[in-house]
Amino acid sequence: MPVDPRYYDIRRVSGEITQVDIDNGKVEQAGTSFYDKATVRVLGDLGWGILSVPGHRSGSENLHKDLISQALSASAITNERVEISPVPSRIHQIPRIGEDPRQVDIEEKVKILLDLEKSAAADNIVSRRVTYIEKAENVFFIDSSGVEYQYELCRCGFSVLAVASRGGVVQMGYERDHTISGLNIRHRHDLARESADRALQLLDARPAKGGMMHAILDPELGGVFAHEAVGHAAEGDLVKEGNSVLKGKIGEMIGSSQITIVDDPSLVEFGFCPVDDEGSATSRTEIIRAGKMQSYLHSKETLAKIGDGIAGHCRGMAGEMPIVRMSNTFIENGDASFEEILQTCKDGILLKGSRGGQVDPGRGMFQFNAEYGYLIEGGECTTMVRDVSLSGEILQTLHAVSMVGNDRALHPGYCGKGGQTVPVTDGAPHLLLENAVVGGSDVC
Amino acid sequence: MSVEQILKAAQGRVDEAEVCISTGSSLSADLKQRQIEIGSLSEGSGLVIRVITDGQIGISSTNTMDTWEQCLDAAVASARFSDRVDWKGLPKPAAIDHNPLAYDSAVQARPEILTNLISRMLSGADSHPDAVVTGGSVSISCATHTIANSTGLFYEAPETNVTVSLEMIAGQSTGFEYDTSWRLDAINPEHVGEKAAFFAASGQEGEEISTGSYDVVLSPTALSHLLEATVIPALSGRNVHTGRSFFAGKNGQKVMDEHVSLIDDPFDSRGIGNCPWDGEGMPVQKTSFVDHGILSSFAYDLKTAYRYGEHPTGHAVRSGMGGAPGIGHHNLILTADTIDVMGDNAVYIHDLIGAHTANPMSGDFSVELSNPFHINGGDLDKPIRTGMLSGNVFDLLSQIDGCSKETRTMGSLILPSVRCSQVSIVGRG
Numbered sequence: 001m002p003v004d005p006r007y008y009d010i011r012r013v014s015g016e017i018t019q020v021d022i023d024n025g026k027v028e029q030a031g032t033s034f035y036d037k038a039t040v041r042v043l044g045d046l047g048w049g050i051l052s053v054p055g056h057r058s059g060s061e062n063l064h065k066d067l068i069s070q071a072l073s074a075s076a077i078t079n080e081r082v083e084i085s086p087v088p089s090r091i092h093q094i095p096r097i098g099e100d101p102r103q104v105d106i107e108e109k110v111k112i113l114l115d116l117e118k119s120a121a122a123d124n125i126v127s128r129r130v131t132y133i134e135k136a137e138n139v140f141f142i143d144s145s146g147v148e149y150q151y152e153l154c155r156c157g158f159s160v161l162a163v164a165s166r167g168g169v170v171q172m173g174y175e176r177d178h179t180i181s182g183l184n185i186r187h188r189h190d191l192a193r194e195s196a197d198r199a200l201q202l203l204d205a206r207p208a209k210g211g212m213m214h215a216i217l218d219p220e221l222g223g224v225f226a227h228e229a230v231g232h233a234a235e236g237d238l239v240k241e242g243n244s245v246l247k248g249k250i251g252e253m254i255g256s257s258q259i260t261i262v263d264d265p266s267l268v269e270f271g272f273c274p275v276d277d278e279g280s281a282t283s284r285t286e287i288i289r290a291g292k293m294q295s296y297l298h299s300k301e302t303l304a305k306i307g308d309g310i311a312g313h314c315r316g317m318a319g320e321m322p323i324v325r326m327s328n329t330f331i332e333n334g335d336a337s338f339e340e341i342l343q344t345c346k347d348g349i350l351l352k353g354s355r356g357g358q359v360d361p362g363r364g365m366f367q368f369n370a371e372y373g374y375l376i377e378g379g380e381c382t383t384m385v386r387d388v389s390l391s392g393e394i395l396q397t398l399h400a401v402s403m404v405g406n407d408r409a410l411h412p413g414y415c416g417k418g419g420q421t422v423p424v425t426d427g428a429p430h431l432l433l434e435n436a437v438v439g440g441s442d443v444c
Numbered sequence: 445m446s447v448e449q450i451l452k453a454a455q456g457r458v459d460e461a462e463v464c465i466s467t468g469s470s471l472s473a474d475l476k477q478r479q480i481e482i483g484s485l486s487e488g489s490g491l492v493i494r495v496i497t498d499g500q501i502g503i504s505s506t507n508t509m510d511t512w513e514q515c516l517d518a519a520v521a522s523a524r525f526s527d528r529v530d531w532k533g534l535p536k537p538a539a540i541d542h543n544p545l546a547y548d549s550a551v552q553a554r555p556e557i558l559t560n561l562i563s564r565m566l567s568g569a570d571s572h573p574d575a576v577v578t579g580g581s582v583s584i585s586c587a588t589h590t591i592a593n594s595t596g597l598f599y600e601a602p603e604t605n606v607t608v609s610l611e612m613i614a615g616q617s618t619g620f621e622y623d624t625s626w627r628l629d630a631i632n633p634e635h636v637g638e639k640a641a642f643f644a645a646s647g648q649e650g651e652e653i654s655t656g657s658y659d660v661v662l663s664p665t666a667l668s669h670l671l672e673a674t675v676i677p678a679l680s681g682r683n684v685h686t687g688r689s690f691f692a693g694k695n696g697q698k699v700m701d702e703h704v705s706l707i708d709d710p711f712d713s714r715g716i717g718n719c720p721w722d723g724e725g726m727p728v729q730k731t732s733f734v735d736h737g738i739l740s741s742f743a744y745d746l747k748t749a750y751r752y753g754e755h756p757t758g759h760a761v762r763s764g765m766g767g768a769p770g771i772g773h774h775n776l777i778l779t780a781d782t783i784d785v786m787g788d789n790a791v792y793i794h795d796l797i798g799a800h801t802a803n804p805m806s807g808d809f810s811v812e813l814s815n816p817f818h819i820n821g822g823d824l825d826k827p828i829r830t831g832m833l834s835g836n837v838f839d840l841l842s843q844i845d846g847c848s849k850e851t852r853t854m855g856s857l858i859l860p861s862v863r864c865s866q867v868s869i870v871g872r873g
Contacts, residue, residue, distance in 0.1 A: 020525075023682075023686055024686050024687070026527040026751075027525055027526050027527045028526065028527070028747075029501075029503065029522070029526060029768075030522055030525035030526060031502060031503055031504055031518055031519065031521065031522025031525070032504060032518045032521075032522065033503075033504050033505040033506065033515075033518070033766075034504070034505070034506040034507075034508075034511060034514060034515060034518070035506065035507050035508075035766075036506075036507065036508050036511075037488075037507060047479075047480060047481040047482055047483065048481060048482040048483070048484075049482075049483050049484075049485075050482060050483070050484035050485070050486075051484070051485050051486070051487075052484070052485070052486040052487070052488065053486075053487050053488070054487075054488065054489070054507055054508045055508065056508055056510070070485065071485070073485075074471070074483040074484060074485040075483050076483065076555065077473050077480055077483035077555045077558060077559065078473075078479075078480045078481055078482065078483050079479055079480050080476065080479030080480060080481045082481055106522075106525060107525065110525050126687035127686050127687035127688045129686070129688075161688075163687055163688055163805060165687065169806075170690065170805040170806055171803075171805060171806065172688075172803075172804075172805050207808065208810075210655070210810060210832065210834050210868065210870040211655060211870060212870075212872070238578075240476070241476055241477060241578040241579050241611075242477065242576065242578050242613060243578035243579065243611060243613060243618070245616060319486075319488070319507075321482070321484065355801045355803075356798070356800055356801045357798055357801065358797045358798040358800070358801075359797070360618055360797055360814060362578065362611075362613045362616065362618040363616055363617065363618045363814075364616055365797060365812055365814075365830060366797070366812075367797045367798030367801070367811055367812040367832075368798065368801065369798065369801030369802075369810070386803075386808070387803050387806070387808035387809070387810065388810070389798065389801060389810040389811065389832070391797070391798070391811075391812040391830070391832050393830070437830075437832060437870060437872055438870075439810025439811070439812075439832035439833075439834045439870050440810055440834060441808040441809070441810060441834050441835060441836055441868075
């Protein structure tokens with residue numbers, strides 16, 4: 001076993017999570033929990049050794065030596081030499097926040113949220129739930145090349161779920177907002193009412209009829225498309241393993257020339273990373289520019305192995321090994337207005353809101369589900385439909401985008417990969433997809 | 445810090461206190477293609493303190509034991525905000541068999557066990573040379589879970605786990621397989637490798653399918669994803685009483701085909717996390733949720749049962765280390781009339797993309813197929829390239845033709861393959 005590693009880094013993440021859960025007017029939970037975790041990575045003669053321990057065990061330089069030696073012993077099982085690229089390290093300034101959530105006591109938050117929950121009440125609304133989560137996190141990082149940084153970031157957000165029931169039909173409306181800009185729960189009654197209104201409207205919505213048709217994606221769902229269909233397949237680790245249809249596509253026109261797709265961890269949005277979790281500077285990466293495959297998203301390791309792109313896209317949950325992740329992923333504006341897109345679509349379906357999605361990047365297939373939609377008939381939105389989803393092949397679908405709107409909006413959320421969940425935003429302007437495969441429960 | 449120390453410190457400040465501690469370690473190796481690029485060692489613990497004062501419940505957690513006082517203070521503080529329930533007490537010590545139900549002394553964090561599992565998994569993968577490995581992982585973990593409360597209850601159980609997984613690709617056809625168990629010799633790494641390679645190699649050059657209604661066979665994997673998104677949340681007593689369950693108000697009614705039963709058996713030895721008590725120290729028991737199509741009971745933890753005047757059913761579960769108790773199940777088993785599901789021609793669906801996007805309130809879903817095949821002459825025949833399966837989970841379970849004799853254990857689900865008639869598939873053919 002080597003005495004010294006080729007490289008090491010230590011990342012200690014400690015923080016407090018405050019959660020409030022209000023269910024049908026009752027406060028089920030309102031309190032704070034704590035965590036403090038350290039992850040040590042070393043490069044031995046061959047591959048990585050990773051050690052995860054409680055944070056206080058990394059509290060001094062003497063302790064570091066022990067941890068590095070333990071992590072090194074974990075690397076003994078590896079049989080492939082891993083190289084990493086030297087990468088610039090720089091930390092962006094932490095943006096100022098509006099009202100600091102940590103300064104507002106939990107009693108007041110509970111009061112605001114109880115009030116918010118009441119706004120979702122209406123006839124035929126049979127269930128209401130409001131949840132709030134606040135995570136104040138302190139990150140300390142040091143590596144063997146002398147890079148060292150420390151920062152604190154506080155994220156918070158809430159969700160409102162309303163369930164409507166009438167004559168045996170049960171439907172839900174769900175709204176949420178997450179931010180790094182400070183407490184965001186005051187004066188949000190409109191969002192709570194919107195969740196109730198949506199649930200009530202869906203009672204009368206028709207099940208969507210599946211088939212091949214023109215589809216317009218709203219900015220939220222367009223963002224999910226950018227994230228699921230393109231972002232994941234552009235992650236350097238999947239490309240390196242041969243598990244992505246975007247492997248070998250750099251420089252090729254892989255989609256409509258109207259499409260530019262970006263991941264930007266330096267953007268001050270919910271997915272903001274002042275520096276990534278292996279100490280690399282973060283900046284904007286254009287994955288696709290005007291239809292041409294431009295870059296992959298990288299860690300130091302995947303950059304060294306496959307190139308084409310920059311590092312700064314490596315993120316890990318507290319206590320977990322960082323892996324290649326997206327942050328703020330979006331499709332850039334085109335020049336079409338929503339009205340022009342509707343007119344061009346003429347007959348088809350408008351899909352709105354996201355109930356999530358999934359991708360098989362190696363096979364190049366993705367699926368995502370809209371919260372609701374409208375039939376488009378003669379260039380106008382007509383009947384509301386529910387339970388409508390869309391699936392397709394990544395490469396085919398990118399060519400099928402025939403119009404790109406000028407009304408980009410970003411939506412905060414969370415993304416799961418490899419058992420780790422990280423905050424992200426997704427966004428896009430309205431998009432027109434030609435001949436998309438739309439699924440609905442009323443098919444044949 | 446000891447459990448007794450925390451309980452003693454809570455005494456006088458609250459009516460009742462509960463301490464849940466998990467400590468454990470794991471060793472894992474990650475494959476990138478066929479090589480081991482990462483070796484990981486993880487040591488950790490979790491402490492969850494719950495207190496009850498005058499029907500108000502407070503909770504807090506930490507992963508560092510020496511901050512237990514801060515955790516206790518936070519738990520006591522949080523009780524103040526919660527709405528009162530008609531609290532009838534934490535469980536008292538019961539005469540239950542304390543023998544661990546998910547512990548195998550052969551499961552040890554030794555690198556040679558990992559390398560043995562990996563080489564056996566890769567040898568299984570060699571059975572279909574068309575397919576190449578993209579990634580995989582093998583991990584071994586050992587943990588001890590302690591639950592104690594101020595009534596004098598103190599239970600402790602060790603638990604082991606082994607998990608192996610492999611991802612493969614042939615052209616643009618992918619295959620994924622995994623296995624997990626608390627017993628080392630119950631893991632079949634060769635089978636995992638062979639199956640991942642089979643699905644990758646056999647899925648190439650699939651043909652599109654026309655839109656229409658088809659008889660389908662859902663594999664246990666595909667079925668598990670649909671159940672997790674719809675049926676399982678609908679069984680939670682909290683969702684039932686708060687109007688968020690499809691099953692609300694339907695107790696005693698026919699909700700599935702008369703041959704379908706859904707049973708939770710915490711003692712089925714195939715399960716991965718069996719324990720004689722639940723996440724709150726309540727003795728566990730066999731529960732029939734759906735008995736021959738009739739909805740017969742729901743799952744409750746203490747708080748939900750007390751809040752809504754029901755009996756606790758021992759269905760509190762905790763996720764990971766430091767998890768608060770929530771409502772879940774132990775080993776959910778679906779049974780129906782066994783038939784030769786592969787007997788007549790149909791579409792076989794191994795997995796689904798996006799099943800979690802199903803509508804949990806209504807059960808409606810439309811999801812992309814993963815590893816679909818035509819069944820011909822009792823076997824998987826030509827692969828199908830793409831297609832979307834659409835329908836309603838509750839309707840599917842009401843019209844089930846039958847299920848296979850063979851079952852598969854996936855975490856806390858033990859499921860057969862099921863055959864259903866006339867299910868919609870949107871095709872690109």
